[in-house]
Amino acid sequence: MRIPEQKIDEIRQSANIVDIISTHVQLKKRGKNFIGLCPFHSEKTPSFVVSEDKQIYRCFGCASGGNIFKFLMDYKNISFIEAVQEIADFIGYQLKMEESNKGEDDELEILYDINLTAARFFTDTLYKSSEGEIAREYLKKRNIKPQIQKSFGLGFAPSGWNNFYDHAIANKLDLEKTKLLGLIDKKENGKFYDKYRGRIIFPIFSPNGRVIAFGGRILENSENAAKYLNSPENPIYLKRKSLYGLYHSKEEIRKLDKVILVEGYLDLISLFQNGVKNVVASSGTSLTEEQVQLLSRFTKNIVVLFDSDEAGQKAALRSIEILIKSDFEVKVALLPKGEDPDSYIQKNGKEVFDDFISRAQNFLEFRLRIFEERGMLSDPNEATKVIRETVRIIALVNDKIKQGLLITSLAKKFNLREKMLESELIDYINKQSQQKKPQKETERASSGILELKNNRDKSSTAQTEKELIRLLFSGDNEILSAILHDIEPSDFNSIIFKELSRIVVENYEDGLIAPAHLIEQINDSELKEYVFNLLFNEEEISPKWSELSHNGEIKKDKIEYAIDSIRRFKVNRINEQLFELNKKISETSDSQAIYELMKSIKDLEDEKRSLMPNSKNNNEE
Template structure:
């Protein structure tokens, strides 16, 4: 179901966060904010804070935070859409849904119910029926405990023609729908039969833990039946949009900020059972863009597991490409020859497995080392080929700066000429179909050079004072006052922030401001995908010390708005002054090392201008 962004915003505004949270947590007022005992972790002194003004909450203990939707999602373990629906209902906001979607909604619910009922049937067969001995043996051989079977809803379909058909009839399950879900088949003469007959069953869950489909695996190899049978796509199941195990692993993936990607259902289940829970499996299909998108909501860090004896990277190249396109950080871990994750964790245990994950390499390093081990860089004719293969994935990365840095690091590490790599990269980018005109390319290159220089400069010298100033500016940007935001951006552009995270955040506010969107923290926070950045903003906006305190002493009785303006003007001035000071200092350094008299003179002239500019700041920067 699709709810428009405007509606989502309307509902958020209608649902005052203090009112909503008060229904779950006892809040009391302290200063401008409300505090209470955090419902997400156990504590004796309250560190859970709610801001009515900014419509966000934040816990200083466990760092959970966000807007009203996030609170409901976390507290009630529901999806974003569900939290929107719930608040819409509570606050009487009408979510306009046309007849058709309403119909579909309830149709979906019916299908979910059928699947749930069926999953119970399969599970009950496996756990309790004497006829399921063969299936239980299968799992026992693989050291799967009954509790794990329950947790993943594992099941068994009797090897009968119509056992499930009869069950479905008894339970008054709509047979047409059961056919559409692929649970029941219909022969040419109209007879109904069990689709999964004789298979062990893996229910497939949506991220919220609802059964959307089934995978059935044969136990004994038969001539003419496929090893796996999967439910067909349906109203509730689109193959490429589900990652197996995500419903079980999402919390751990978030917590560890890392996901391990495996191939099979059993790999995932075995790892889970041994305590490695940040795992998802791409069963049934090759990895899709939607799956990557889905995963990227939980983490940007992915470890791919390879068997040592397969062609490894080459076989997974498509997956790697998809992950790179979404700016995921990819690492490669390889298992010893002859092992898959399931067998490895059963044979060697959790600690050894974790060691392997810890040793995972950046995918480029892995690939380069692979070629290097094959001696390809010693043979000039093969070097060219290896380099071509190497830069191919790099050309996919959207972030040009990241691309350049990667090229630099490969060149350095394996003693290859950077220029050679760059040329190949250019070719790869062109053949990759990025239609960039020559002019744009030159401009981009210059931009990259500038960015690189800027970055190198950044890495060397960001003073604590600069960091503090940037934070103060960001704090102002997240105050939710359009006038202040407009003023700041009239004087400072987002790229001027030296810290990458700060620049990113400024950019987000800038975009919203430019598009006349809400610039209140509660809605800006929706646009920040990185959890760490989210919590950074929350901490910033909830910062215990208030920047306005001293100012309130200086201007007693002045309204808050006016004080904010004064702070903004002052902070922007200090920010600009700092920039000029840096430039002056840099010029002095250049003057010392300059060899030409003329150059030295030019630099001194420049510094003189900069000094004048600094003095004028007081006159030129004002809010009215």
């Protein structure tokens, strides 16, 4: 599927970014803009700004930003085409898809289609084939009801080497793409074979319900095969960004404002079937920051529910840190020895389970209990290590009051003076911020944009060029025509401005000049950040602005300001040329050459004079 650029532009222009973002983020009007708490990083004071007149958003905390499509793609974890579709639906725009074989979005659609074909093949095999009988038996033994099996799309991969491969051929699937998705693989002799054989299949859904990957659990324990086989990462499946079960549980998580994190597919399905529906599974990998970010859109309260074996404890400890860093209220529940969530809820039912969850410990209690059980707290050396490590984790808590309470309870537990732990905490926080700073400095120093960012180049030329670039991203057709009529990208001194103006010119030719369009055409992240800063700090960077925008009629004065900027730009260029010519005169003694140079200087000075304000009046006198 492919939507023509002009249509995308039309859709973007018909939707208001403020309307769409405010259905997900609470926004308050602040001057010309709207502000709110950023949905892409955790914060207590708003640094997320939405510009209604430019139709873009920007977070000054985590540097995310873009137009309305970018917002939906990141917020909902969906593709560009899905974001366009969603906004078209929102504004009631009839989208007719055009068939085409090219384009990245079509590539992704092909991958989704292959996964869908595979998912159907696996469910058909589970329910309709005689070979599916052992899988049906297994699921029955695990007490998974047919209705739940269907809603989670469970399937079965038969044990042969080419069942799915034959199906792929019959359905004319692109074999290389099918291989990319990890459904088949190629032997050295070039022959394809099925990757999933004799496994129960758990499709993994994106948050909006598309099949992005598969997990396969082996049915018969065999020494040669891993218990679980998962899809490799590919363009539609990033492991670190997906959570098993989220598509099914997101509404309940939002409703209860709480999520339970379990480890495995079957744990989740079993809880779900017993009425506990606010669950997600990390499915074997340790929790990532991206997964936590995804979750934080639904709730910030989490109970980590892991097995009580050592692997489970370790996974829980690791998850805690990431969750705390993202401002989650973290509790931990470790199941009785030998139980997993599936066995526990089947044995005890929902009520007992709910009660067990409600008694989950906060992360501090949990940590100390684990180390106590390991006997580490009775040895002074070990205990010191544990306390230090715990203070380090408390330092990650953003809420200062909560931090204080945690320090108090840690002090109580070990009979230590609170002040001592506090100073340990402060030392740690200071050390952290010292370590962070130089690192960031060096990162930035490596880029040529540093000069511009720090605004060190205060020369008139650099300032004027910067103003022109800002105006080129203003979305005002009259201003763009005026500037582009007189100035070409190659006229700019700075490479960065050359590049930015080139982007504008290319899109101007197609009639696409809205800042919300242009900003997404900049691929380089630093250049993009530079333009964001220009667009959101216009009053500050332009001292002239306030002079021209008296009466509050900024729009009316903008073109005059642009014309003035063009004039200053030209004067600057003439000054540079004059400087060069004068230098040449001082370097030569050839009178003919000097005469020619003087003539050029005079022409340039005339031109410069004609550019000066009130020059017409002067000439007439």
